[in-house]
Amino acid sequence: MKFSKHEKIDLLAILISAISLIASFILSIDYLSWIAVILCGIPIFRECAEGLITEFDIKADLLVSIAIVASIIIGEVFAAGEIATIMAIGGFLEEYTVSKTQGRIKELVNMTPQVAVRIRNGKEERILASEVQIGDILKVLPGESIPTDGRIINGETSIDQSTLTGESIPVDKKANDDVYSGTINLYGSFTMETTKISDDSSLQKLIKLVESSSPENANVVRQADKWATFVVVIAFTAAILTYLYTFEIARSVTILVVFCPCALVLATPTAIMAAIGNLTKYGILVKDGASIEELARTDELVFDKTGTLTYGTPEIVDIISNNPKKMMRMLASLESKSEHPIAKAIVKYYDNADELLDVEDFTMHIGKGVTGIIN
Structure with missing residues (x-):
């Protein structure tokens, strides 16, 4: 597994917190639990405050923060550290899943051609792909990526379009045929007239499509957030009523801890992003969480070509010859x-x-x- 610098810091904080909690439990030294409260609890408090102040967003972080504070007030520092550590683990898993998906997007970005050879006044000049304008004449040699979308005006070639279409067999192209950014010119050199600038090319649209993928637009995630808000309100109400009836703060805190909807809030977006990330790993690009959710109700799939289903490596199965x-x-x-x-x-x-x-x-x-x- 490869972690970013931020993820390494979070993981180190979780490991130290877990070790401190275990040591606190075994050695019965309560102050060791404060390490977990500080390392894992402070980020939760910060996110809770930001959500309330900037968006007035009542979610699980609020309930978790109050449960941690309440546990400390009644002297249950170990319980406070345990809550903070569990939530930190859930948050780390969600962040790691999202970062994996972003990593797949970066792979797509790296496929974007950076330079182009433009022919102007009979002379060839190398320019940045971002500087190509509609109507420019470009020269593409065998083995090069096509800088942007365009139309062949001279030459013949075969182009690997698997980046965009999934079709592994090269597609033959001749004059007046369209070619697309990010695809690979395999054999012949040709000149082309650009029809789109780099930012509007087919590959850039594909990258933007994947970048827009988000778990939040899935109905199951929206429902989870909605119910999390209800859980917070219900838990507060129950905790206050319990205290007014029993005057025992420990019982009220217990209700806040038990009601904590961390699994509900963390599991749904993490599952959606994990699905999108793993599909991208296998070359299947999904626009958003709603599309993933819709697949659960799908009975039939229609594919437009064999290249999306097969390995893309033809094999000889029979030979008909006298010799x-x-x-x-x-x-x-x-x-x-x-x-x-x-x-x-x-x-x-x-x-x-x-x-x-x-x-x-x-x-x-x-x-x-x-x-x-x-x-």
Whole structure:
């Protein structure tokens, strides 16, 4: 697991707090519990105060803060430290889940092309992709990422569009075909006219889509927040009535602690963000929590292409030839010069690099195949 600097500090505070609580319990030394109260309780108090002052937001933090303070007042410092530590663990797990999702977003951002080759007045110049304007003529060489969306005006090529579509087989492109930012030009060089600036490109829209993903818009999360507010009010009322009836502060504090809705508030957004983060890990991008929730009621899924379902690596399953060994040797020799997925499948099937024949005058014809001379 990789943690950010902030997460490492939080984790260290939780570990120290847990150790202090265990030591306090075993050695019966109450003041050790103050370590947990200070390290884990102060952040809770701060978030509670910020929510009340800036948004007048009554949530679980308020009830937890009062439960901690009340426990200290009646001398139950260990209970106060225990509450603070448990809430800190829940908060840390939620933060870590969200940071993992943000990490996937950064991977998408890193795929954004940074430079472009612009042709102006017959001369080539390297510029930042962010400086490309609509109507600029760009040159894209084999192996380069396409800087922004545009239309091919000269040349032929095959482009890996799996970043955007999930389709692993390269797509052949020729003049007047559209090309998209962040996709990879595999074979031929071409010139293109830009139709969108970098910030409006298909890849940037994809990144913004994932960045907008949030657990808060899921109905289950909104309901959890709503019920958490009700729980706070009910707990306060019950605690006050209990004290007025019994005049025992310990009973009132017990009600506040037991009513604490930490599981309700922390579990729902954490589960949603964990789902979004794990799906992104496997190349499945989800816009928001509501979409995840909707999947629970889905009976059928329709996919527009095989590349989203298959491994994306073609395999030979049968050979029809009077002399399959000779044919496959010549075919594998020729295709060994190509990087196309189907060519790789043929070479992999032959699986004998030592017997490959020498190929001369190898030529790749975009969208049509390859040619070469053997013997």
